[in-house]
Amino acid sequence: MDEGRIVIVGTGLAGYNTARELRRLEAGRRLPLAIVTRDDGRFYSKPDLSVALARGKAPDELALAGPEEMAAQLEAEILTRTTVARIDRERRAIELEDGRGIAYGRLVLALGADPIRLPLAGDAAGEVLSVNDLAGYARFRERLDGHERVAILGAGLIGCEFANDLAAAGHAVTVVDPAPWPLARFLPEPAGRRLERELAGLGVTWRFGVTAERVDRVDGALALRLSDGSAVTADVALSAVGLRPRTALAAAAGLEVRRGIVVDRLLRTSDPAIHALGDCAEVEGLVLPFVMPLVQEARALARTLAGEPTPVRFPAMPVAVKTPAHPVVVAPPPEGAEGAWEVAEDDAGVRALYRGPTGRLLGFALTGAHVKERPALARELPPVLP
Amino acid sequence: MSTSETPFRRWQCIVCGFVYDEAEGLPEEGIPPGTRWEDIPEDWACPDCGVAKADFEMVEITET
Numbered sequence: 047m048d049e050g051r052i053v054i055v056g057t058g059l060a061g062y063n064t065a066r067e068l069r070r071l072e073a074g075r076r077l078p079l080a081i082v083t084r085d086d087g088r089f090y091s092k093p094d095l096s097v098a099l100a101r102g103k104a105p106d107e108l109a110l111a112g113p114e115e116m117a118a119q120l121e122a123e124i125l126t127r128t129t130v131a132r133i134d135r136e137r138r139a140i141e142l143e144d145g146r147g148i149a150y151g152r153l154v155l156a157l158g159a160d161p162i163r164l165p166l167a168g169d170a171a172g173e174v175l176s177v178n179d180l181a182g183y184a185r186f187r188e189r190l191d192g193h194e195r196v197a198i199l200g201a202g203l204i205g206c207e208f209a210n211d212l213a214a215a216g217h218a219v220t221v222v223d224p225a226p227w228p229l230a231r232f233l234p235e236p237a238g239r240r241l242e243r244e245l246a247g248l249g250v251t252w253r254f255g256v257t258a259e260r261v262d263r264v265d266g267a268l269a270l271r272l273s274d275g276s277a278v279t280a281d282v283a284l285s286a287v288g289l290r291p292r293t294a295l296a297a298a299a300g301l302e303v304r305r306g307i308v309v310d311r312l313l314r315t316s317d318p319a320i321h322a323l324g325d326c327a328e329v330e331g332l333v334l335p336f337v338m339p340l341v342q343e344a345r346a347l348a349r350t351l352a353g354e355p356t357p358v359r360f361p362a363m364p365v366a367v368k369t370p371a372h373p374v375v376v377a378p379p380p381e382g383a384e385g386a387w388e389v390a391e392d393d394a395g396v397r398a399l400y401r402g403p404t405g406r407l408l409g410f411a412l413t414g415a416h417v418k419e420r421p422a423l424a425r426e427l428p429p430v431l432p
Numbered sequence: 433m434s435t436s437e438t439p440f441r442r443w444q445c446i447v448c449g450f451v452y453d454e455a456e457g458l459p460e461e462g463i464p465p466g467t468r469w470e471d472i473p474e475d476w477a478c479p480d481c482g483v484a485k486a487d488f489e490m491v492e493i494t495e496t
Contacts, residue, residue, distance in 0.1 A: 421460050
């Protein structure tokens, strides 16, 4: 099978890191490489978006390199503002919206994910923004400029990071979430309550146990009506209620798709000539929209593309929540793992350890100064995917 | 090679923004304060996101 050209679709961290790791490998140096993206192709790091205000960074300053520089650095052809309409698996080519076709020896889908949009009534529902890339962040900052009140839907990782960044920059922030405390999926109550208190100290208002139902324009502002009948007034509304892997392109081509594009340990989809990684992929049932798994995947996939099939392995991968007012690091126990939390709290923060029936450490949640204990505790954790 | 007089530097992960400060080191990872960037092993990875040393950039200089 002629290995031929490698075509990567997507220039987020997954796409560009795969290309960068490939070029770092001796065997990966000379392989012909084309990268296609709907965006402008600028190289930036999505985690930077939720800490940019504190660093005094304008959106454009978050771009680390433009597409021309990346094309030169990666010795790749980069097609920006280009949307893939279809994958033609028989002809091994992708068809672009403008009708052109690009042949591939191996295709890498690094499509990312779409922010989940909750059904909202009201004449201003369309004004609720979501941020999942640099362009989306630039729109948000433009809308934010000169305004003070921000309503955030979702007290998950992104919601909390944005709440901290905005509040620290002087904005009046209200966060709405049906869960009882922040990061409820990751944190036992004491840790969640501590983060709640610490961010409240920064001026964040929390509205738990409720969801937003309507958003209307009233007197030039956004009036959100919540499920308990109460209201929140804001100038800007941001939705951060989770991501949905982008699987449509793969599904239309008949590839196996569940929550994400299904891939094996070699990150191969159900078509061995097509790989997928990052937020759009589901590796052995795991959809891990975080940077650390993505970096592991990019490194393994680069070796596989360079001719040395390398299964991806996930060590324990604690997630750092960038809330400087009270930092948090979590290593969630595996889904449905038997065990219980052991929680200790002091002035420095909360240390919560999740131990299995035999006392084995299966997960942890550290807040405040206790985040320093991460390396030692992480070493005790079982790998996510050995 | 930086000598002991040169001011301590700070290095930032371009992927997730983690900052390594030579003055502080990473004691909990066995990297004592004052450890220069060059003296950190090549296979060291960013504690927050796992990328290699090559994905770090020097940020502004901290005063000693």
